Amino acid sequence: MFDVIVVGARCAGASLAMLLARGGHRVAVVDRASFPSDTMSTHFLWQRAAFRLRDWGLLDRLHARGCAPIEQITFDVGPVQMSGIGLGVEGQTAVYCPRRTVLDTVLVEAAVEAGAELIDGVVVDDVVWADGRASGVRGRRRGAGGSLSLRAPLVVGADGLHSTVARRVAARVYNHHPPLTCVYYSYWSGLGDVRASFHARTGQLILVWPTNDGLTCIYVGWPRREFARVRTDLDRSFHAALDLVPGLRDTVASGHREQRFVGTADLPNQYRTSVGPGWALLGDAGHHKDPSTGMGIADAFLSADLLAEAIHSARAGRPVDDALGDYPRQRDQLTANGFELALNTARLAPLSNGLTAFYRAAATQPEVVERIFGVLGGSVPIRDVYSAPRIASVLAQANA
Template sequence: MGFDAIIVGARCAGSPTAMLLARKGYRVLLVDRAAFPSDTMSTHYIHQPGVARLARWGLLDRVAALDCPPISKARLDTGSFVLSGSTTPESCDGDAYAPRRALLDKILLNAAVEAGAEFSEDFSVEDVLTDGARVTGVRGHNRSGLTVNVRAPIVIGADGLRSVVARAVKAAVYKAKPALTCGYYSYWSGLHVEGAEVYLRPRRVVGAWPTNDGLTVIYVAAPRGEFGKFRAAVEKNYLETISQLPSLDARVHGGRRVERFSGTADLPNFFRKPFGPGWALVGDAGYHRDPITAQGISDAFRDAELLADAIDDGFSGRQPIGAALAGYERQRDRAVRAMYWFTCYFAAHLEPPGGLRLLDALRGNQAETNRLFRMLAGTTPVTSFFSPGHLLRLFVSGYLAPKVAAQQA
């Protein structure tokens, strides 16, 4: 059978791209070197924009049926004060979810196969095939070690941070920043969290939220430069950080860690040129950012839609394929520009731009606190939250007005 597209990587970026192209009637080959269900490193928090896409694709019910609680509340503990609010956008009643990746990725893969994509697991791509001018397919080996060549008009690298496709086509990198944080996480039973809890402390950010089977995932982020020290005694350093968070520490002591620690410092920040003759990149393969803002899954879902639409525009003749894919790059970069800035700042300083003074200005102002949480969720634009007019209003209402009122009293 001839294929219209070969997609390398079958997780948050690859499977939705395969599903969407197959639903449009294209013949898709999806390959992954892993066998599914398969876990991968992630704390798997899906913000509302990502959840909205799952709903649009008809997959949210499957995620919600996994004994995975919806998350609508958020709590930000600065050590001096706590901001509590809602992550739910005003315009809809959507919640966030944090399903385990082995479960989520299998749902996405099943949806791609149901839509008509052909899937080969345990298939490792080694290189792309070219005719000298454009990519024409992939060379890989299957589980029995047999080398296989497959051809299609487009090869899509959805193969993650260390993308083999990106390396083979020498995709240009831009706006790169080195890794800024490292982090470790694990899962706890008997530990209740009320929605998403985030703790800011000097040189540490801790996140905790509920996932499947009554478990809670707790992530500890530290500066990249401390990775060696952290890795030398992971449990000690992890628990030492949590011991500075009395409300979480008490619950950790009352709960039980049920899995080993996972962690990494391989968290660079960059964009890759996501297309060229006969190839495209989607998900982490094309854009990677620190996980501190938990945007990767939602980004991958959005880009899967943008890329599938662009390929359809090109293949159906509505636009030249090069112009359609250039539009995909433009839309992706525009969609993430401000969040990329925010993420890199947060990762570099382990506090948001404006620091505790900005957060202090939100105290007692529920509407603005919710707006902060919506900005973190990606439903209020970063640019509008950090616009000079909005910052001025926050400064006047949260800082200046109380001072003047106190002087008048």
């Protein structure tokens, strides 16, 4: 018997399992994958994600596995480019881009080290109920076969966008916006000292990130409606997008693509009801958004912290449903700004004349550049930079 069963052992599930096990809970964390394991996701970690890893004592482990801090990013909107880094979060200014094979393994190892029981290679098919409450899961082992049944008074679905747990508990979707983009990415070796950069163009978004093992991850996003066209001739579509950034196609041609392209158009923007009798949802299972702003991992860490806090307070004597009730409210509040930013970014809309003038003015004011990067990273509210009075003040300063 466990106190908590967590289904899914990546950014959300492994983090929660680690925090709960550190707090003395008996935790089982189940995943159909075995680690190290890759997944469909790039892996940009803004300051608030890096801060959590540091706080959990895991940032040094990323360093030890060859993941270098990124101290400068270029933000390029076509007519204007600016370089910098966002305002730090609790003194954490550098950002990181660890492969998921590395990041998820560090988290899983930390969960096991803290005392969580990792049950990998098991697919969870169903939630078990007793007296109207979730009370465990049923699953089957991959490969060799065989079934498995686990019991706990709390089942957490950290099993991603297509969460089986969410389906079995009939979690309701709310604040839903259909997919706005489709994306493809891959990894190149031999590109030299490539800087992290974010290039926004009308109808396209091109992201370039140095990652582990001397590789560079390049990600292109297009409007969702173009998915059929893009994948019909993916190589050509991808390289046509690179042409929108001066010099990028030549840089890429000087290296070697190390992996096949990976992509998807299955990128809904939504929340799900995330607590019920004996169950909770975490990470993408509870809230999913377009990856254009690279915030899913940071939000999975945030949610793991919030849910762990709620579960700790239930253990300390607060009625469990009451304690868990705070978690989705706090999550929705703390992710609202990033959700709005992801929706705005994923529209891949043309840059208006007004915004072009604003960016030109901002590029000459280092403290404004820092705040623009802070918005991108989710540590500065959008309205603190893009409200009409703030824009007017930046324009006035530039004209002074």
